[in-house]
Every structure is written in structure tokens, then in C-alpha cells.
Amino acid sequence: MFKDKKVVFSGVQPSGVLTLGNYLGAIKNFAAFSDEYKCYYCVVDEHAITVRQNPAELRRRTYETLALYIACGLDPEKNTLFVQSHVSAHAELGWILDCYTMFGELSRMTQFKDKSQKNADNINAGLFTYPALMAADILLYQTELVPVGVDQKQHLELARNVAERFNSVYSDTFVVPEPYIPTETAKIMSLAEPSKKMSKSDENENAVIRILDPRDVIIKKFKRAVTDSGCEVRRAEGKEGISNLMSIYSAFTGKSDDEITSEFDGRGYGDFKLAVGEVCADALAPVQAEFARLTSDKAYLESIMAHGAEDAARSAARTMSKVRRKIGFIEPKRV
């Protein structure tokens, strides 16, 4: 049925409560591909353990991330939704691609540098080779397009390099994937430090809007958002806080920068921040309601995971068989 469809793959780590950055930079854009592409959306739990996780929390967040996928509009009938550790080919190809990924390449990854600074007592090998596993996630499905926020661009470039390297050693094996990075919402910034990315793991809760934050909390956090000493709602250098709020407002209303500037002309930052909070809370309310409904039905989520993993594994097996043959591994025979 999907034979002629091109493939989209993306993943989200179940390593914290998802943020407005995850939503606007990635998940909100996923559903748009469902009709035209064969889509795989994965909860990447194997990536999450590169940083120490509490087992019970990891398990709960894995269910929750899957529920959020569905609550954000991903129809399980039209998309393959699954958990990474349920398809062993990810770890298998991850190891193989480790052997085609250079130490120097991995050393240049800015996310590795950031995360090893933040987790100085646990700079494990997995944190270092993480981008090779991410390349495996993508290349396993012969993916054409990978919708991600801009922070993943460097990892995507590495995945492309690894695919090209493997293809040039063994002849065409992998499709070389392209990133799909939204223009306006590629990098939603922290509300407390607008020069920094909004991040799941930020210790300052006021810096981060969580997809599941209640309405009053969302509005309060936007009211406290750090801006500048001016009063004009206009995108400009030195106005990173306001520019970030404009991107968020625009993502929810579809309004252009000029329209936003004239809408808030002479009204000051207070009114603008309240309006951003309201459109954001309005947009997230149905997602939250659907999330609450879904998380109360664990059996349903488990059946989605099971079907998704079966479908993904079937497709991954085709790539693995090709890879094994090219490398010189013996295909295991059934007894």
C-alpha cells in the first residue's frame, strides 16, 4: 500500500515533560506529512538513557510521549507510532554505523559538548555515539525527510555523511535523508534567557512552557517572560525576547510580523504577553484534553505500540538484510 510513498521519520526523547519548543519545532508539523508520506514517529527511549533516568519515570514518559503524539493529531491508522527499544534493529544498525562514524565527527557535535558539560559525572560512550544511533533510526527506514528543530541539524548532517560514506564503500544502500526544518519555529527560545534554546531539562520552570501546563500557569509564565526595556512589539536585534514571543504568536495565529506589530502598536508589552499566553493556552487545551483521555487507557496505548513496532520491524528488517549482505555478514538461516 505504501510502496510508492516516500518516507518521513522523526523521534522525540521521553526524557522530560515536552515543551512548546518540541511542539512548535517538531510535533505540530508531523501530521502534515501523514497523507503524502509513509510516516514513522518514534519515542526514542534508547536515546534517553544517555542521561541517567529514573526507570519508573522513563516508563511513564514513554507512554505519555506516545499519547502526546496522538493528542497532537497523529492518527495511528495513518502513521507508524512506536517505541525505539521495541525494534531491536535500531541498536543493531546503531552498532554497525558506529564503525562508519569517525571519532573526529562525533567530537564536533555541539550537543555532545553541551550535554557532557551538564552531566560531567556521566560522560558515557552512548552520549558520545548518540548521533550514530540517530543515523541508524533514520537510515533504517530509507527515510527521505526528517522534520526536526534546528538543534538537530548537525546530527542530520552527520547522518547524511554516514549514509554517503556507507554507500560509497558498498554501493547504494541507504537513501540520503534531507532535514525539514520549519522557518519561524525552528528554535523556540527560553522565556527566561531568550539567547538560549527552550529546553526540556531547564531547571528554571519559568523558562519553559510545557505542553501540559495548565492555562493559568501558561499565562503566568508568558507574563514573566524576559523582554527588553523598550515598549515596541517589533522583531529586531537586541529584542530577542520579543522576537521569540512574536514567533510563538505567529505560529498560533498565522499572523505576519507586520500584522503583529500593527496589532500591538501603542499597547505595550503587557498586553502582548497576555495575548501570546492566551492563544497558546487556547491551542494547547484540546491537546491536553485528548492527552488526559489517552493516558487513562494504557491498553489502547500498548496496542498502538505493538502494531507500530511490528510494522516498523518489518520495514527495518529489509534494510538490515541488505546491510548484512553488503558488509559481509552471513544471513542467519532459520532452522
Ligand code: TYM
Ligand atoms: P528532542 O527529544 O530533544 O526534541 C524533539 C524535537 O523537538 C525539537 N526541539 C525544538 N524545536 C524548536 N525549538 C526548541 N526549543 C526545541 N527543542 C526541541 C528537536 O529539534 C526535535 O526535533 N535527537 C533527537 C531525537 C531523535 C531523532 C531521531 C529525531 C532521535 N533519533 C531521528 C529525528 C530523527 C532529540 O534529542 O530530540
